[in-house]
Amino acid sequence: MFIEVRNIKKEYKTGNVTTAALDNVSFSLEEGTFNVVLGPSGSGKTTLLNMLGGMDWLTEGEIKVGSAIISKMKERELTNYRRKTIGFVFQFYNIIPSLNVFENVQLVENLGEESFDAKEILSSVGLKNRMQNFPQDLSGGELQRVSIARAICKNPQLLLCDEPTGALDSKTGQNILQLLKDMAIKYKKTVIVVTHNATIAEVADNVIHIKDGILENFEVNSSPKQIDEIAW
Numbered sequence: 001m002f003i004e005v006r007n008i009k010k011e012y013k014t015g016n017v018t019t020a021a022l023d024n025v026s027f028s029l030e031e032g033t034f035n036v037v038l039g040p041s042g043s044g045k046t047t048l049l050n051m052l053g054g055m056d057w058l059t060e061g062e063i064k065v066g067s068a069i070i071s072k073m074k075e076r077e078l079t080n081y082r083r084k085t086i087g088f089v090f091q092f093y094n095i096i097p098s099l100n101v102f103e104n105v106q107l108v109e110n111l112g113e114e115s116f117d118a119k120e121i122l123s124s125v126g127l128k129n130r131m132q133n134f135p136q137d138l139s140g141g142e143l144q145r146v147s148i149a150r151a152i153c154k155n156p157q158l159l160l161c162d163e164p165t166g167a168l169d170s171k172t173g174q175n176i177l178q179l180l181k182d183m184a185i186k187y188k189k190t191v192i193v194v195t196h197n198a199t200i201a202e203v204a205d206n207v208i209h210i211k212d213g214i215l216e217n218f219e220v221n222s223s224p225k226q227i228d229e230i231a232w
């Protein structure tokens with residue numbers, strides 16, 4: 001298994017109040033799979049993504065990614081892990097407005113040891129003719145393509161996406177999901193998409209259902225739908 005999450009717990013303390021954002025969650029995922037984390041607002045989806053991405057430390061439990069036990073890592077190792085192993089895609093793209101499309105992607109070319117060529121990756125996400133444009137000239141769907149190209153350019157093993165289609169209409173969202181699925185198939189990336197949209201889960205290989213920080217169900221989808229079969 002590429003990812004093994006064992007009995008993880010994450011508590012946040014604010015003053016005297018302790019919130020268990022995740023409680024005793026365990027699952028594993030194979031490499032090259034397309035996975036969805038599904039749950040209502042406040043259920044712990046982003047917390048789970050942050051834990052997998054090495055953004056913060058667990059309260060209890062263990063997370064293994066590849067051969068690395070990331071839950072045991074100190075700050076420096078975690079920074080290295082985030083840099084080399086993880087690509088992040090966010091709902092609102094996080095593109096730098098003063099850099100053109102090519103420059104936004106080229107920024108990360110030096111982070112990975114076996115990075116892809118920025119131009120090649122931009123072509124593969126359908127932005128060959130937009131490289132010299134600035135973000136202000138692009139549509140939401142195109143901006144999300146830039147952010148996927150940037151996430152994938154350093155050749156990370158794991159692509160973590162927080163509501164990547166949340167700001168897009170259904171048709172554009174489908175295109176973006178197809179692109180993320182292609183990343184799993186074509187580049188063997190393990191992709192995890194967080195969403196509260198149950199329709200999106202129908203195309204996933206595995207669905208991690210969480211509610212109130214607890215894993216309600218780990219659903220293995222033996223025949224995931226094609227992306228053009230869904231709409232929301």
Ligand SMILES: Nc1ncnc2c1ncn2[C@@H]1O[C@H](COP(=O)(O)OP(=O)(O)OP(=O)(O)O)[C@@H](O)[C@H]1O
Nearest residue numbers: 012014019021039040041042043044045046047048
């Ligand atoms: N840094 C933090 N400090 C304190 N509480 C937090 C922190 N981050 C998250 N929480 C709490 O942990 C719980 C889970 O939050 P999380 O953001 O993971 O949920 P979510 O499922 O991603 O929600 P949404 O879909 O609304 O983004 C919530 O009760 C939230 O208020």
